[in-house]
Amino acid sequence: MKRAIKNIKSLVLLVTMLCFQLGIAQTVVVPADKKAKASPLLFNDAAVKDGETIYTKNCISCHGNPSKANYQKSMSPVPGDPAEEKFQKNSDGELFYKIGVGNAVMPMFKNVLSEEERWKLVGYIRSFNKNYKQPPLEITVVNLLSKTVKLSITYNEKNHQIAILAKGKVKNDSVPLKGSEIILYAKRYFGRLQIETVKQTNQQGAVLFDFPKNLPGDKAGNIELIVKINDELFGEITVSRTLKIGIPTNKPSLTEKRAIWNVNAKAPIWILLTYTIGVIGIWAFLIYIIFSILKIKKASKKNN
Ligand code: HEC
Structure with a gap:
């Protein structure tokens, strides 16, 4: 009996390993609470742009350019195009989770990318879906x-x-x-x-x-x-x-102009001038004193 169980166990193991070898799709089971998880960050233009950079570095080699269907077709299972229905029907939480855990072929990104980076990827993937509307944060x-x-x-x-x-x-x-x-x-x-x-x-x-x-x-x-x-x-x-929600305004930021509250390099000219003149003045005075002392010494030597 024990032996039979052992045999079954090793058979299951063998089949699992075979599946991995053949790259048979292992459906990733996403826990319910992970599925319902919403992004804590807003998918605005900046987030989507960051997402694109992260995607180009980590994902493009397999998934290709979203909406161009130029993913690795020789792979099994095929990675697929993130702009397609197969990806887009996932909830935000599911996409986030799947990016984190990977699968038989896809690497696990949990330890490579931060949560913020992974949410930005979700934002980038969603930017190819016109019907997507981000739930309120x-x-x-x-x-x-x-x-x-x-x-x-x-x-x-x-x-x-x-x-x-x-x-x-x-x-x-x-x-x-x-x-x-x-x-x-x-x-x-x-x-x-x-x-x-x-x-x-x-x-x-x-x-x-x-x-x-x-x-x-x-x-x-x-x-x-x-x-x-x-x-x-x-x-x-x-x-x-x-x-x-505001009107885009190209006002220089408070720290862009010279101001009293800015860093040294951006201090107002008059402060820099006053300071420089002060420092030069003090040094000139010190040098003058040293010269005077030397003069006095010389003079006293002559007298002796
Ligand atoms: C080594 C190749 C490879 C890399 C790199 C890779 N993936 Fe994948 N990805 C795959 C494969 C293969 C699948 C599985 C498709 C399947 O199971 O049908 C997959 C599946 C997915 C899924 C699940 C889609 C679904 O059907 O639910 C998501 C989401 C995903 N990848 C996102 C990414 C993101 C984002 C990156 C970059 C951080 C990435 N992948 C990097 C190969 C890769």
């Missing part, structure tokens, strides 16, 4: 009272509104934060600009803010939003999130 925060709050912040382009949905975790249940005070700010050079007034979340834990249409952002139009929540049960929480 959820931010999980744990406040001073060690209570967990989940926030999703979405922007509606049509009516320039920011929707904030706040949920808290009580034991294992997710409950909306009802009637909590919410203040929305947009970060500016100095300080914050409050958007509308202090508002209160409704029964669903949601609140809407009308966002100004013409607020300048950075070069890409990014604006950092700061959300402050005050809830009786969950306490006070502040989170920030950058969204591409």
Whole structure:
């Protein structure tokens, strides 16, 4: 009996190894919680561009250029084109997981690429899918009272509104934060600009803010939003999130121009001049004193 089990065991092992050798597709089983996992980072142009760089370095050799179907056709199983349905029908969490674990042929990237890099790859793969819309990003925060709050912040382009949905975790249940005070700010050079007034979340834990249409952002139009929540049960929480909702503005950054607050090389000319003249003056004075002392010495020697 023992021997039979041993034989079966070695047979299973042999078949598995054979499958690996032949490259028979080993369907990667993605655990449910991994499948549902959403990207913590926004798939904006910058993320997609980074994703492209990472893809070119690590993936192009097998998968080719997405949407060009120029992947390694001699491989078995074929790697496939990431722009195709076979890839795109995966959830974001599934893509992320599959990139992490690899498969019989594809290497495991968990230990090669950081989580951020792997999410950027997912963003890049999604950029070839016109029908894809990234689910609202959820931010999980744990406040001073060690209570967990989940926030999703979405922007509606049509009516320039920011929707904030706040949920808290009580034991294992997710409950909306009802009637909590919410203040929305947009970060500016100095300080914050409050958007509308202090508002209160409704029964669903949601609140809407009308966002100004013409607020300048950075070069890409990014604006950092700061959300402050005050809830009786969950306490006070502040989170920030950058969204591409401003007018792209090519203003030189505060540290680009010469200014008192900048690094040495970019200090204002008048400070550099004053400083240089001061230093030269002091050294000149010291040298003058040394010369005078030498002169006095010489003079006293002559007298002797
Ligand atoms: C050595 C070749 C090779 C490299 C390098 C490689 N892959 Fe793969 N990849 C494959 C093969 C082969 C499959 C399996 C296709 C199958 O099982 O049908 C695969 C499958 C996948 C899948 C699963 C698709 C599905 O059907 O669900 C994803 C996602 C993926 N690769 C992404 C990537 C990314 C991103 C990179 C770069 C970080 C990468 N791969 C690098 C060969 C490779």
